[in-house]
Amino acid sequence: MPNGIVAGADPHGHGHHPALQHHFQTLDQQHEASTLGMWVFLVTEVMFFGGLLMAYLLYRVWYPEAWAEGSLDLDIRLGGFNTVVLIASSLTMALAVRAAQTGAQRATVRWLLATMVLGVTFLGVKVIEYAEKFELHHVPGANFVYEGPHGRQVEIFFSLYFGLTGLHALHMIIGVGLLSVITWMASRGRFSTEWYTPVEISGLYWHFVDIVWIFLFPLLYLVDRAHHFA
Amino acid sequence: MTTIVIPRVNYLNVKTTVASWLLTRDHKRIGVMYLVVVALAFFLGSVFAAGVRIELTTPEGDFVSADTYNRLFTMHAVFMVFFVLIPVVPAILGNFVMPLMIGAKDVAFPTLNLLSWYVFVTGFLFTIAALALGGVDTGWTFYTPYSSNVSESNVLLAGIGIFITGFSSILTGLNFMVTIHRMRAPGMTWFRLPLFVWALYATSLVMILGTPVVAITVGMVALERAFGFGIFDPRLGGDPVLFQHLFWFYSHPAVYIMILPPMGVISEVIACFSRKNVFGYSFVAFSSLAIAVFGFLVWAHHLFVAGISPYSAMVFSFLSFAVAIPSAVKTFNWTATLYKGAIWWRAPLMWVFGFLGLFLVGGLTGLFLASLGLDVHLHDTYFVVAHFHYIMVGGAIMGFFAGLHFWWPKMTGRMYSDGLATVAALLVFVGFNLTFFPQFILGYLGMPRRYHVYPEEFQVLNVLSSSGASVLAIGYSLVAIYLVYSLFRGERAGANPWLATGLEWKTESPPLPHNFPETPIVNEGAYEYSKREVKVA
Numbered sequence: 164m165p166n167g168i169v170a171g172a173d174p175h176g177h178g179h180h181p182a183l184q185h186h187f188q189t190l191d192q193q194h195e196a197s198t199l200g201m202w203v204f205l206v207t208e209v210m211f212f213g214g215l216l217m218a219y220l221l222y223r224v225w226y227p228e229a230w231a232e233g234s235l236d237l238d239i240r241l242g243g244f245n246t247v248v249l250i251a252s253s254l255t256m257a258l259a260v261r262a263a264q265t266g267a268q269r270a271t272v273r274w275l276l277a278t279m280v281l282g283v284t285f286l287g288v289k290v291i292e293y294a295e296k297f298e299l300h301h302v303p304g305a306n307f308v309y310e311g312p313h314g315r316q317v318e319i320f321f322s323l324y325f326g327l328t329g330l331h332a333l334h335m336i337i338g339v340g341l342l343s344v345i346t347w348m349a350s351r352g353r354f355s356t357e358w359y360t361p362v363e364i365s366g367l368y369w370h371f372v373d374i375v376w377i378f379l380f381p382l383l384y385l386v387d388r389a390h391h392f393a
Numbered sequence: 394m395t396t397i398v399i400p401r402v403n404y405l406n407v408k409t410t411v412a413s414w415l416l417t418r419d420h421k422r423i424g425v426m427y428l429v430v431v432a433l434a435f436f437l438g439s440v441f442a443a444g445v446r447i448e449l450t451t452p453e454g455d456f457v458s459a460d461t462y463n464r465l466f467t468m469h470a471v472f473m474v475f476f477v478l479i480p481v482v483p484a485i486l487g488n489f490v491m492p493l494m495i496g497a498k499d500v501a502f503p504t505l506n507l508l509s510w511y512v513f514v515t516g517f518l519f520t521i522a523a524l525a526l527g528g529v530d531t532g533w534t535f536y537t538p539y540s541s542n543v544s545e546s547n548v549l550l551a552g553i554g555i556f557i558t559g560f561s562s563i564l565t566g567l568n569f570m571v572t573i574h575r576m577r578a579p580g581m582t583w584f585r586l587p588l589f590v591w592a593l594y595a596t597s598l599v600m601i602l603g604t605p606v607v608a609i610t611v612g613m614v615a616l617e618r619a620f621g622f623g624i625f626d627p628r629l630g631g632d633p634v635l636f637q638h639l640f641w642f643y644s645h646p647a648v649y650i651m652i653l654p655p656m657g658v659i660s661e662v663i664a665c666f667s668r669k670n671v672f673g674y675s676f677v678a679f680s681s682l683a684i685a686v687f688g689f690l691v692w693a694h695h696l697f698v699a700g701i702s703p704y705s706a707m708v709f710s711f712l713s714f715a716v717a718i719p720s721a722v723k724t725f726n727w728t729a730t731l732y733k734g735a736i737w738w739r740a741p742l743m744w745v746f747g748f749l750g751l752f753l754v755g756g757l758t759g760l761f762l763a764s765l766g767l768d769v770h771l772h773d774t775y776f777v778v779a780h781f782h783y784i785m786v787g788g789a790i791m792g793f794f795a796g797l798h799f800w801w802p803k804m805t806g807r808m809y810s811d812g813l814a815t816v817a818a819l820l821v822f823v824g825f826n827l828t829f830f831p832q833f834i835l836g837y838l839g840m841p842r843r844y845h846v847y848p849e850e851f852q853v854l855n856v857l858s859s860s861g862a863s864v865l866a867i868g869y870s871l872v873a874i875y876l877v878y879s880l881f882r883g884e885r886a887g888a889n890p891w892l893a894t895g896l897e898w899k900t901e902s903p904p905l906p907h908n909f910p911e912t913p914i915v916n917e918g919a920y921e922y923s924k925r926e927v928k929v930a
Contacts, residue, residue, distance in 0.1 A: 186498035196501040196575040214609035304621030322622040
């Protein structure tokens with residue numbers, strides 16, 4: 164029997180959910196496509212950070228002393244504080260998704276706002292850290308100054324520090340922008356127990372950005388600390 | 394054929410304003426929009442190639458200076474690689490026919506699809522800006538430290554252009570992958586998928602995993618140039634070879650982004666014009682995935698003479714040979730499909746024959762280059778230039794034209810002149826061999842690539858090569874002429890001029906705005922030609 168075009172294959176007609184786009188058959192299909200799309204996107208993000216991490220790995224093996232020196236110059240209190248802030252933001256984000264799933268509109272907005280506040284706090288602390296590096300002439304380039312036997316390789320360390328944390332901060336800024344749109348949508352009552360896909364996939368993105376920091380913090384701030392404080 | 398019904402409302406005439414094109418989310422229109430930009434890039438790239446071939450007709454540097462020559466071959470490659478070869482089949486043909494083939498109304502993310510096109514055009518404009526300000530002289534490979542610390546050409550602008558274009562490729566790959574997973578019509582199981590869809594799936598895998606790496610690598614070079622960061626800078630202890638590793642980690646798999654989709658096209662066209670099921674369907678499907686996976690494990694064969702350890706070189710050499718296995722599976726299975734088929738001599742099949750011959754030569758010479766000892770002699774010679782042109786132009790572009798001739802009636806609703814298309818295929822095949830076969834010999838004799846002057850004894854072969862390029866130009870121009878002519882004067886094609894299987898032939902030509910009047914239901918494999926009435930002349 165050849166392939167046929169069968170009438171009435173779309174049982175949904177025109178009385179469908181307002182969020183259902185025309186090219187999907189069901190909300191479930193749309194939800195699964197969006198979620199898969201975000202997961203695939205996060206895979207590309209892993210590879211994106213992966214290029215910089217590969218460079219980090221090579222030079223750390225080649226220049227362990229420079230890595231230890233450069234790392235000691237980073238402010239572990241500010242970095243540690245930011246780590247706590249981001250982990251807390253992951254919790255509030257998870258609670259926002261949970262609230263959206265259960266249809267609790269006010270709670271969704273509240274937890275999303277809390278997540279954004281924590282995200283902005285992180286970025287504020289990052290600005291303080293960058294300003295300090297700028298004053299110490301630890302920003303790579305023509306004005307870079309670093310006294311010490313491994314100064315040149317320390318410049319590579321700082322290039323990768325700014326490359327990695329800068330790229331991460333850019334992702335945070337995009338994340339806060341994304342959440343402000345989602346918060347606005349949530350406050351307008353766009354989500355329901357039937358359809359909360361945007362909250363969920365924004366959550367996936369936010370958790371990913373947090374996880375990147377969970378790797379960056381020890382890789383950049385905690386190189387050889389134990390040895391120096393023992 | 395009796396009466397041909399022209400759909401009253403189709404994707405082309407549903408709305409005709411400029412805004413309806415620029416804001417469209419229809420995958421078919423987006424495919425056509427890619428065709429326009431890629432054709433422009435192909436024209437630009439060809440002009441630079443012409444400059445290179447004119448310079449090389451004489452041994453002296455009498456047409457352009459050495460510096461201009463560097464810019465000519467770099468801009469040729471930048472346009473051809475990033476703006477032609479990578480998008481040509483997936484973004485044009487893939488966008489147009491893949492959702493039709495799986496019985497979907499559109500790709501999973503239509504707005505993202507439109508965004509990909511804009512991202513692509515933005516990257517293209519940056520590269521045009523780099524060109525307008527004098528071009529780039531580093532070669533398309535952007536090797537450090539020349540690109541990061543030395544070159545005074547517009548590396549930063551071109552780098553930004555390539556960085557941006559990369560995201561277009563990533564988003565297209567993401568969109569295709571989700572579409573193939575989630576948008577298949579009822580009954581369209583994985584093993585009923587047309588092989589072109591399998592090829593696009595494998596390609597998406599490479600786009601998703603490889604492209605971000607080259608994006609960040611180009612980004613690191615940009616940071617070095619713009620802000621004086623030092624990641625590859627040898628003065629600080631940075632490693633330029635690290636750049637080569639990161640660059641080829643993408644740019645070798647990128648070869649498979651270029652060749653896998655045309656391979657999928659070949660499977661479609663061969664099945665149709667031999668009126669047979671594709672021999673060993675699942676082997677051909679899985680060989681696409683195997684090529685995508687192996688493709689990620691061979692990059693260091695570009696670095697055999699860059700001082701990498703002999704042990705890793707041996708492993709990479711072995712793995713490079715291994716890529717030949719899935720490629721050979723495909724080639725043998727295509728031949729077996731043709732064998733005892735009811736061959737229908739039509740233009741798309743002529744382009745396929747061109748592909749088969751040229752891809753075979755390109756693939757086998759790749760084995761020469763994968764051999765450690767031979768590569769030391771052949772590295773950076775015209776042998777390499779000839780080899781990759783056989784794969785990329787002989788393989789990918791011939792495959793694209795096979796697909797374009799196959800689906801042109803579907804895209805436009807019009808037939809082109811089959812006789813002229815056959816002549817064009819022959820001209821391109823002959824012109825191509827005349828251009829690039831002499832370069833194998835030149836390379837073997839030791840002529841290095843990327844120089845604008847050469848010893849006098851190489852002139853005969855270079856003149857042959859340049860004259861072949863002229864034949865090639867005539868062939869490509871002929872294609873442009875009869876295809877454009879067909880838009881206005883071509884016969885109406887009807888829904889299925891090739892009596893082909895596949896859902897894209899179930900809808901009208903040109904297709905309806907939402908592809909199908911009702912969602913199709915699939916209950917058989919992709920190439921059931923044996924069950925089909927054959928009324929071919």
